[in-house]
Amino acid sequence: MSAAREATETETLTGPAEDYLKAIYAIGKGYGPAATNEIAQRLAIAPASVSGMVRRLADQGLLSYERYHGVKLTESGRRAALRTLRRHRVIEAYLSQALGYPWDRVHHEAERLEHAASDELVDRMAATIGEPEVDPHGAPIPTRDGSVDETEYTSLADLDTGAAGVVVRVSDDDPEMLRYLAELSIVPGKKITVKSRAPYDGPITLSVGRQELSIGPALAANVLIAPLADRGSRRG
Amino acid sequence: MSAAREATETETLTGPAEDYLKAIYAIGKGYGPAATNEIAQRLAIAPASVSGMVRRLADQGLLSYERYHGVKLTESGRRAALRTLRRHRVIEAYLSQALGYPWDRVHHEAERLEHAASDELVDRMAATIGEPEVDPHGAPIPTRDGSVDETEYTSLADLDTGAAGVVVRVSDDDPEMLRYLAELSIVPGKKITVKSRAPYDGPITLSVGRQELSIGPALAANVLIAPLADRGSRRG
DNA sequence: GTAGAAAGTTAGGTCATGCTAACTTTTTTC
DNA sequence: GAAAAAAGTTAGCATGACCTAACTTTCTAC
Secondary structure, three states: OOOOOOOOOOOOOOHHHHHHHHHHHHHHOOOOOEOHHHHHHHHOOOHHHHHHHHHHHHHOOOEEEOOOOOEEEOHHHHHHHHHHHHHHHHHHHHHHHHHOOOOOOHHHHHHHHOOOOOHHHHHHHHHHOOOOOEOOOOOEOOOOOOOOOOOOOEEHHHOOOOOEEEEEEEOOOOHHHHHHHHHOOOOOOOEEEEEEEOOOOOOEEEEEOOEEEEEOHHHHOOEEEEEEOOOOOOOO | OOOOOOOOOOOOOOHHHHHHHHHHHHHHOOOOOEOHHHHHHHHOOOHHHHHHHHHHHHHOOOEEEOOOOOEEEOHHHHHHHHHHHHHHHHHHHHHHHHHOOOOOOHHHHHHHHOOOOOHHHHHHHHHHOOOOOEOOOOOEOOOOOOOOOOOOOEEHHHOOOOOEEEEEEEOOOOHHHHHHHHHOOOOOOOEEEEEEEOOOOOOEEEEEOOEEEEEOHHHHOOEEEEEEOOOOOOOO
């Protein structure tokens, strides 16, 4: 409706603008709407600040915006978000694999580098470590041409008692949590079975490898699982 | 004299501020004064813009400044400049050695990354490629604790006819020039002998390896040489 | 269906970084 | 040593990105 300027595609985005697009992408899972407050919270800024930036991004044709209602990425905004996401995740993977960066700190470093690294650098990094498909936390890396695996996984907090699955992804932004998860060896690729769940948001008891352990639901919510069919899984 | 705020050292500098410090360092070779116009020219901004930033940097105790006269880095400013310079050059070396980046483009990429990369990342890069002492253009890399090789070399434009020397360093910021120099194999480490010099800023004829070639003085000025003692150098 | 809560916006301010135009100071030149 | 040139500065403006405070709109609950 509004006369949004045609996005010139080559137009270079500022660091903060890229951060907004990433946040909006994350909230709406690529397509859905994002609320002002939620964007503000994710970026740790005041809601009032979001209104201004959102207008600028809308002017650039990166998102559609109607006052007092949420924003949605346009196709061009989605592509821009995915470019940044690709950078971020390739950088994370590279730092981890090529430079031995600890997995709890790659996110922080990548947050700054993603705005400075050229596409060529990111592509060279990806090539050097063998075109990875996921980052160190299991998040899928968008391809150069902007496609991503958008599979939605169940969180460990929602897995039924007795169910088993493989950890596919964990939240990436809390170093302390990441260190704890690594300690429990809850890392992408690990098989997990839910042994029991205490009621009233009580602890969830798991078996991971040959260990048995309990974690709170808040932590479990940060672990995404690809469920395994129950029947036939005789090997524990 | 002026009540400069004590530099808190950990205070984080903005990208532009780091660029100013680098420029001032380069102009004054670490210690000398830098003129407003020269800073402006190097950073490709208007002289009027320099006055403002210079005041801010002086307030932060990074440089000493007296109106209408040049600026000089303070000890703290010099350290900050060297930190940035170390980042820049380590990144250049890393891009070149670890990622196969062409030497004419590492400068441009490093210009942006140097403001985003953490010290930890830079140190890991340096360690990974074996703690290099120079960048791909031959510029010395400052150490972690802020010392640099400050040897001043003669430019190829100033070398006498008949004199020989080894290329130690070339300018890093003009990709086209770098490609041309590489073509002529005028690269750090190469031995060069000045065969003749045409008068009135005419071409300089060199022997490089088993080739003989002529270059203009403008290009020669961008090549720094460590002279070799003439006598005894029987092997050409 | 209206009152209060929640969400979102505008108004007005700040800071860093740049700009141009007009002015001042310093340097150079004869 | 005075006039012209060069160098440097201030004044005033713009932009991006943030802030708080005050206001408006929308949603929720009864």
